[in-house]
Amino acid sequence: MIEFTHPFFLWLAIGVLPVLIWGLSRSLAGMTRLQKQVCVAVRFLLLSLLILALAGLNVRWRSDELAVVYVLDQSASLSPEAKNQGKTFIEKSLAHQHSGDTAAVVGFAKKAELWLPSTENLRSLPAPGQDAQGITAPRPAAKSDQPMDPPPTQPPIRSIPVEKKQDSATDIGGALKFSSALFPEGKAQRLVLLTDGNDTEARAGQVAQELALRGIEVFTVPLRNARQPEVLVERVDAPRRLKAGEPFDLKARIESNTATSVTLKLYENKFLLTQKELALKPGTNELTLPNLRPAERQFLTYELEIIPLPEADTVLENNRAETTASLRGQPQVLLVDTDETKLRPMAEALRKEKINIETRGPLGAPNTLEDLQQYDLLVLSDVSALALNREQMELYRRWVQDFGGGFLMLGGENSYGVGGYFRTPIEQLLPVRMEHEDRRDIPSLALLVVLDRSGSMSAITQGQTKISLANQGAVMAFKVLQPKDFFGVLAVDVRSHVVAPLQQHLAKGPVEQKILSVTAGGGGIYIYTSLAECFQLLRDTPAKIKHVILFSDAADAEEKAAGEMSDGTRTGGSALDLASAMFSAKITTSVVGLGVETDKDTAFLRQLAERGNGRFYLTSDATTLPQIFSTETMKVAQSSLIEEPFQAVPAAKSPLVAGVDWAQAPLLLGYNATKPKPTADVLLATERGEPLLASWRYGLGQAAAFTSDAKSRWASEWLEWPGYGQFWTQVVRGLMRKSDQASFAVQTQETQDQLTLHIDAVKPDGRFRNRLPMELSALGPDGAQRMFTPSQVAPGQYSVTLDLAPEGTTLFALSSPDLPDGGTVFGHTRGYPREFLSNTLNEPLLRLMAQIGHGEFDPVPESVFRRDHGGRNAVGPVAKQRQGMRNLSDAFLMGALALFPLDVWLRRRTWTSDSTHPEA
Numbered sequence: 001m002i003e004f005t006h007p008f009f010l011w012l013a014i015g016v017l018p019v020l021i022w023g024l025s026r027s028l029a030g031m032t033r034l035q036k037q038v039c040v041a042v043r044f045l046l047l048s049l050l051i052l053a054l055a056g057l058n059v060r061w062r063s064d065e066l067a068v069v070y071v072l073d074q075s076a077s078l079s080p081e082a083k084n085q086g087k088t089f090i091e092k093s094l095a096h097q098h099s100g101d102t103a104a105v106v107g108f109a110k111k112a113e114l115w116l117p118s119t120e121n122l123r124s125l126p127a128p129g130q131d132a133q134g135i136t137a138p139r140p141a142a143k144s145d146q147p148m149d150p151p152p153t154q155p156p157i158r159s160i161p162v163e164k165k166q167d168s169a170t171d172i173g174g175a176l177k178f179s180s181a182l183f184p185e186g187k188a189q190r191l192v193l194l195t196d197g198n199d200t201e202a203r204a205g206q207v208a209q210e211l212a213l214r215g216i217e218v219f220t221v222p223l224r225n226a227r228q229p230e231v232l233v234e235r236v237d238a239p240r241r242l243k244a245g246e247p248f249d250l251k252a253r254i255e256s257n258t259a260t261s262v263t264l265k266l267y268e269n270k271f272l273l274t275q276k277e278l279a280l281k282p283g284t285n286e287l288t289l290p291n292l293r294p295a296e297r298q299f300l301t302y303e304l305e306i307i308p309l310p311e312a313d314t315v316l317e318n319n320r321a322e323t324t325a326s327l328r329g330q331p332q333v334l335l336v337d338t339d340e341t342k343l344r345p346m347a348e349a350l351r352k353e354k355i356n357i358e359t360r361g362p363l364g365a366p367n368t369l370e371d372l373q374q375y376d377l378l379v380l381s382d383v384s385a386l387a388l389n390r391e392q393m394e395l396y397r398r399w400v401q402d403f404g405g406g407f408l409m410l411g412g413e414n415s416y417g418v419g420g421y422f423r424t425p426i427e428q429l430l431p432v433r434m435e436h437e438d439r440r441d442i443p444s445l446a447l448l449v450v451l452d453r454s455g456s457m458s459a460i461t462q463g464q465t466k467i468s469l470a471n472q473g474a475v476m477a478f479k480v481l482q483p484k485d486f487f488g489v490l491a492v493d494v495r496s497h498v499v500a501p502l503q504q505h506l507a508k509g510p511v512e513q514k515i516l517s518v519t520a521g522g523g524g525i526y527i528y529t530s531l532a533e534c535f536q537l538l539r540d541t542p543a544k545i546k547h548v549i550l551f552s553d554a555a556d557a558e559e560k561a562a563g564e565m566s567d568g569t570r571t572g573g574s575a576l577d578l579a580s581a582m583f584s585a586k587i588t589t590s591v592v593g594l595g596v597e598t599d600k601d602t603a604f605l606r607q608l609a610e611r612g613n614g615r616f617y618l619t620s621d622a623t624t625l626p627q628i629f630s631t632e633t634m635k636v637a638q639s640s641l642i643e644e645p646f647q648a649v650p651a652a653k654s655p656l657v658a659g660v661d662w663a664q665a666p667l668l669l670g671y672n673a674t675k676p677k678p679t680a681d682v683l684l685a686t687e688r689g690e691p692l693l694a695s696w697r698y699g700l701g702q703a704a705a706f707t708s709d710a711k712s713r714w715a716s717e718w719l720e721w722p723g724y725g726q727f728w729t730q731v732v733r734g735l736m737r738k739s740d741q742a743s744f745a746v747q748t749q750e751t752q753d754q755l756t757l758h759i760d761a762v763k764p765d766g767r768f769r770n771r772l773p774m775e776l777s778a779l780g781p782d783g784a785q786r787m788f789t790p791s792q793v794a795p796g797q798y799s800v801t802l803d804l805a806p807e808g809t810t811l812f813a814l815s816s817p818d819l820p821d822g823g824t825v826f827g828h829t830r831g832y833p834r835e836f837l838s839n840t841l842n843e844p845l846l847r848l849m850a851q852i853g854h855g856e857f858d859p860v861p862e863s864v865f866r867r868d869h870g871g872r873n874a875v876g877p878v879a880k881q882r883q884g885m886r887n888l889s890d891a892f893l894m895g896a897l898a899l900f901p902l903d904v905w906l907r908r909r910t911w912t913s914d915s916t917h918p919e920a
Contacts, residue, residue, distance in 0.1 A: 005056025073195035173203035197842030218853025299373035321831030349725035382412025385420035401699030420631030431680030446543035473629030554595025590614030666717035768796025781808025
């Protein structure tokens, strides 16, 4: 069968012969008739070959050539010895490759990677004898199928790296799919799978069937680990729901291939609960730890660890397993304050009402969801945003929104706007806005920001340069100000560059764009030069408050004195003296240093802030710069700190404030000024009408803002007021997470790397809840969040299946918009990847795959390239011949080139045999 790649060139053949005859008839050369006929024939053949070459003639034929892809398992379940078995098998079998055969090697664990050849298609395989990727391809075997001499010694096949333990897996199906895409056309196709058969993704058999339908044979070569002693914890189970004070049994399953003894340790929330010696028998050991009593925590993690004798165990990763449970008992509240002792009155008032209270300082603020899940309500009291990182603040917001937690922020000099919460996830969570636009009693402000644009500011931090983060900080400071304020930005290296002139800016957009466009330059920041420029600009500015925010690298602050040279000589006064002079002129200076305490210029920058009667901020994390700039601007502008006596005024009816005699409430002495968001419920207000207590529902949880405090600074007169304890008890009980499991009962079923949730939804009277919209939020151990929609499978029954991480705890929040007070929060834990569950050979799977793929199980290396592979373990027909396709364009072109000299010779030679018919 023939085909043409460019058949339209065949139309040229129609005019070839007429043109040749016409051309020769017009020739002036003397030729005999025979000579003319032979020349026409040769030239016709030459042109015909050129036309066929242009048309791309392809011929199909039956081929017995083989294309072999070796698929080599490199997962963690295989020992180094077993992996070497596979490498040796490949190297031996390649010695029997025939001429025309091609081969490739794919290494895989969780993902597959092409090793040989280095290109991405077998059509570009190296010629026999060419070395690639550490495997020496053999010389072609003789047609008699007698192998050539063994190939010379070659370096071992390289190993595929396993980047992280939690990535350890064996995806046989994925590797087969990847490898099957490498085959060229026109050759019999054969996959040789070298593995222990422990398929963690459980799809190898399905993919083998798909390959069989495509005519791809599958050989399976078992890689056997040497028998080694092994002890592992297969699973540990505890009741999902625990009741306070009630004992429960924890069950575990331990596998051992030898009789041995182990030390067993049980941890509850990382604390050792019990320890004992345990004798194990070979095989499965069922274990029950009875009469355990849960701690008074909302979220419990139980971890079972075994410590075997060194000679009785090989793999350490599978010596522990975890499970999670939740406890419904007394409410749990966490109070976080800069000085936790000052919240003692509030804590004692709540404890009297049977609410469990825990107090911590800012360093103890939760930074994991597991820690947050211990509590029903989180209270931040007078804690600066600079004491938290942005990931923590985002965690609190997500905990309230997706997991139904309660959140309350109390005021203070380190809270709300002056605490740096402007434009943060906490502000997004709260029912109030931080900026306070109406500063009627606050004088105008002139703020000049000095940015270090030296070369060190081009360094990258979390995908952004340091200068870009500083630019964002300057913009945040600008956003805090009002139109009546003066604002300017200088970018300084060895000289000062005006980015935004010091003036009142009615249009903020263009100014912000200029600030954000500042880039790093060269040299270090010249401190004296920048302060001298600031002094000159601010001295005559008509503002009551004049302030400088100087940002500098703590390791590269240059020119500490006027004209200071690299050798230390000076030509004028020092920057410290200049800062003192500015303060005498009522211009204050705060300094933001980027670095650590041990940097060479940190002490100088700290002293500079002291001389300027400002504040000094030192951070090694450039991502905190926007918060620092907004915090400092809020403090200078005094825009959100109101310290004056006022009466709390009820503004709306709510269980949070009901029953309290507000007419007898003492005065509060101060608050943080805020603005309510449009959908917030303002329950208490100041005498100015500003929010004192505002709340709203945020996702599945509730959040509230109390803009005064609950301690001895602003609420000192409240501490002795009889309504103090009643008020805070009502607020706390109204905000904290509602008791879950009110509407749903959930059962889990883990299969391979998937988890199926079976959900029963019933009404209090036992009737089914049908057609109920549900939302499932899953937060993985890596912090990634996914959303799912369970589907109804039976009356009152719903189901959803999702992929699980190889290890760690996944937290779930199940809710329905039709049940705003219902829902449930629970967790599911995997102690370690399935890769470490077994290191024995899964022979039944390998035999099945060879049978499905019409191949051979446990073949000898010589049989890989056999056409008739009916060996001792053959389970299917031999490799079928394939139709090959060969392009003859090159052959036709070579033929045309060979005919061209003949054509020239024929036309130049004198023919005498036909003298009776001379050419005219």
